[in-house]
Amino acid sequence: MNDLSDVAVLMPAFNGQADVERTLASLRETSMVHVLIVDDGSAPPIVAPAIGGMNIDILRMPKNGGIERALEAGMTALAARGIRYAARIDAGDLATPGRFAKQRAYMEAHPRVAALGMWTHVVSTEGAPLFDLTPPTEPAAIRRTMLARTCFTHxxxxxxxxxxxxxxxxxxxxxxxxxxxxxxxxxxxxDGANLPEFGLFYELNESGISATKRRAQVMSTLRLQLRYLRVTNPLDWAGVVKSVAHLLLPYRALRGLKARLLKPASSA
Incomplete structure (x- = not known):
């Protein structure tokens, strides 16, 4: 039931050896965990740590090309190896125990689901709780609100x-x-779905993509919203307005507002 032989963790990494090791140490499953680290041109190169119950491979990109190309190369490599399921996680984030087994079991039982997320605790780089992300769980709700809000934590x-x-x-x-x-x-x-339980501690890092490439991210999101816009769905229009607001407002102001609105009940 907990066999993970057809699952591989896909983790891109760039110059973050300590973060890689901390993330891998958090992966607690009852079966062997297979990991593919895509080293996106790190200097010095990422080294696979020795961790019991884990088989770690490293795919080295010839130079730093960005997370998009690293993920593309990693997914291509997993497909060539006959892997059925790719479990995403980023260096610096932590998984809850048994996350991959729970996700695999759900996807085995729901063959129409091609992307399965989990609810997420967002924490500071020191591990302090900031807020929680509890997006919709059912495919119909996700499809309806996909352009209006973040329905998955990548x-x-x-x-x-x-x-x-x-x-x-x-x-x-x-x-x-x-x-x-x-x-x-x-x-x-x-279909896409989310398990209604917490599976990830997501580290909100000021040097992460959401902060350092914020304008590019918002512009890309806006382009996608306009491309897939359903003119009769008010939520799609709300998403466009939200993206325009993100272009106009400072990142720290938006982060502070989100933290206040989504603060976990335990820290209220």
């Missing part, structure tokens, strides 16, 4: 590898929004 996803390849894989066409681009294409033919 590092919490488990993806069907064959469906990702069929949809065109990750790509660099929408910089810093490669996850939304992929998910929108996947959901043309498949």
């Amino acid at each position: 590092p919490s996803l488990m993806l069907r590898v064959d469906a990702v390849i069929e949809a065109g894989n990750y790509r660099a066409q929408y910089r810093a929004a490669e996850d939304l681009d992929l998910l929108l294409r996947l959901m043309q033919r498949h």
Whole structure:
């Protein structure tokens, strides 16, 4: 039941050895965990730590090309190895125990689901709780609100590898929004869902993509919203307005507002 032989963790990494080791140490499953680290041109190169119950491979990119190309290369490599499910996580984030087994079991029971996320605790780089992300869980609700709000935490996803390849894989066409681009294409033919329980501690880092590439990310999101806009769905229009507001308002102000609105009940 907990066999993970057809699952591989897909983790891109760039110059973050300590973060890689901390994340891998958090992966607690009852079966062997297979990991593919895509080293995106790190200097010095990422080294695979020795961790019991874990088989770790490293795919080295010839130079730093960005997370989009690293994920594309990683997914292509997993497909070539016959891996069925890719479990995403980023260096610095932590998984809850048994996350991958729970996701695999759900996807085995729901063959129409090609992308399965989990609820997420957002924490500071020191581990302090900031807020929680509890997006919709059912495919119909996700499809309805997909362009209005973030319905998936990218590092919490488990993806069907064959469906990702069929949809065109990750790509660099929408910089810093490669996850939304992929998910929108996947959901043309498949479903997306979230397990209604917490599976990830997501580290909100001021040097992360959401902060350092914020304008590119918002512009890419806006382009995707306009491309997939359903003119009769008010929520799609609300998403466009939200993206325009994100272009106009400072990042720290938006982060502070989100933290106040989504603060966990335990810290209220």
